Amino acid sequence: MENFVFHNPTKIIFGKGTESSVGAEVKNYTDRILLCYGGGSIKKTGLYDRVISSLKENNIEYVELSGVQPNPRLSLVQEGIKLCRENNINFILAVGGGSVIDTAKAIAVGVPYEGNVWDFYIGKAQVKTALPVGTVLTIPAAGSESSNSSVITNEEGWFKKGLTTHHIYPVFSILNPELTYTLPAYQTACGVADMMAHIMERYFTNVKNVDLTDRLCEATLRTIINYAPKAIANPEDYTARAEVMWAGTVAHNNMLEPGRIGDWASHGIEHELSAIYDIAHGAGLSIIFPAWMKYVYKHDINRFVQFAVRVWDVDLSYTSPEEVVLEGIRRITKFFRSIGLPVTLRDANITEDRFEEMADKCTNYGKWTLGNFVKLGREDIINIYKLAK
Incomplete structure (x- = not known):
């Protein structure tokens, strides 16, 4: 067995109805967030409304970034970075599966960095700091809800690269198995x-x-x-x-x-x-x-x-x-x-x-x-x- 250090700081909130606590969890960090999600599925299932209701109950202001695709794209990450900077946002809430969470993590490391966020994914730069990320998981798969990794695809050349750093562990993740029924x-x-x-x-x-x-x-x-x-x-x-x-x-x-x-x-x-x-x-x-x-x-x-x-x-x-x-x-x-x-x-x-x-x-x-x-x-x-x- 090799020497090791085990440290996982993500708070897991597991079980039925736990998405109703998202606003209170976010409130521990900020009152202004970027809400990141994919297509229309969270609206069709009512999850979007429940998340928004919880945010409003806790007086959390939010700016939305939707449209995350499977094999998440660098261009949307860059759009998210711009939104955060323009709106003075210092927390990202990802509602979705691994692609949404990986996008949120990429935005989180990109906002405080003066260069191109892709630098981190090709090893040109090392992450020094990142915005905190919280998640509401809807697709069990990537494990990004409690990992220190993110994978992004650059449309210029279609390169898919991963980033691993302890700075991108989510601070909390809400896991309700009922959200996977659909x-x-x-x-x-x-x-x-x-x-x-x-x-x-x-x-x-x-x-x-x-x-x-x-x-x-x-x-x-x-x-x-x-x-x-x-x-x-x-x-x-x-x-x-x-x-x-x-x-x-x-x-x-x-x-x-x-x-x-x-x-x-x-x-x-x-x-x-x-x-x-x-x-x-x-x-x-x-x-x-x-x-x-x-x-x-x-x-x-x-x-x-x-x-x-x-x-x-x-x-x-x-x-x-x-x-x-x-x-x-x-x-x-x-x-x-x-x-x-x-x-x-x-x-x-x-x-x-x-x-x-x-x-x-x-x-x-x-x-x-x-x-x-x-x-x-x-x-x-x-x-x-x-x-x-």
């Missing part, structure tokens, strides 16, 4: 793949003697595998929705990371798919992760055997460790397909004509490698895209 089945499934990927990126590590976090990862994965189909089959099953929602937060709030060094190659490989083809991040991960597994499992076959047996209940009586591993990969692929996700690039109508371009982008044209479990170069990444066909 999610379409496909969106629920994409969220499930995203949170599973967050766990698996941490699970596949070269660090030895991390049994406690191994088992926490396995338990969280098994919870998702058990409850996700129930949430999709019966969207108003509160128990299933609650289990999935909390699992999504745990998957990416670093609780599963202490003492480990995660991999994160699959995320880098997938980011190029969703940047260029604008597919849902979770759908890209359900395609890439099984392909990555097929490509790297021989590096540590015992860890993959453990994954297959403990997470997917593969019987150890198979004729060889390799058969156990391959059966585990078949089962995760079958699970993704069973909840309506693509598992090949063909399923997503993605052809192979841009494999080299995507591999160039995620390795800075061959200058970088991806991943820690196995270091992957440009040709490795092309091969993984080919395995995903």
Whole structure:
């Protein structure tokens, strides 16, 4: 086990009706905010009205920024930064899923910075300070409601990059599983793949003697595998929705990371798919992760055997460790397909004509490698895209 520091400052407010407390929570920080959200769904469900009512009850003034898209865009971030500066705003409230929260975080670091906020995402500058962010979560998936990361897409060249800094942990996040009842089945499934990927990126590590976090990862994965189909089959099953929602937060709030060094190659490989083809991040991960597994499992076959047996209940009586591993990969692929996700690039109508371009982008044209479990170069990444066909 590696040395570690665990610190997560996000206050979680979980349960039925908890969005009614949003105004009181904001009041602890300010009386003037930027309200950031996506399309019209929060208005159709009545959530927008409840949030506005709570803000008004607490005398919170607000300026709105709507229109956040999946794979959130840099141009809207820059619009939000301008609004905050023009209106002397010092707090951002994100009401939505990971794209909305990531947009809010990007605005939060951009407002006090004199340069281009994209500098932080390409490593040209380091975050020194940020506005506080609060969230009302509507889509369990990215875990951004309690993480120190944000991912933004730059339309100039369609580059999708992530930022990690302790300055962007939300100060509070409100999680009401009832708010997820109206999610379409496909969106629920994409969220499930995203949170599973967050766990698996941490699970596949070269660090030895991390049994406690191994088992926490396995338990969280098994919870998702058990409850996700129930949430999709019966969207108003509160128990299933609650289990999935909390699992999504745990998957990416670093609780599963202490003492480990995660991999994160699959995320880098997938980011190029969703940047260029604008597919849902979770759908890209359900395609890439099984392909990555097929490509790297021989590096540590015992860890993959453990994954297959403990997470997917593969019987150890198979004729060889390799058969156990391959059966585990078949089962995760079958699970993704069973909840309506693509598992090949063909399923997503993605052809192979841009494999080299995507591999160039995620390795800075061959200058970088991806991943820690196995270091992957440009040709490795092309091969993984080919395995995903």
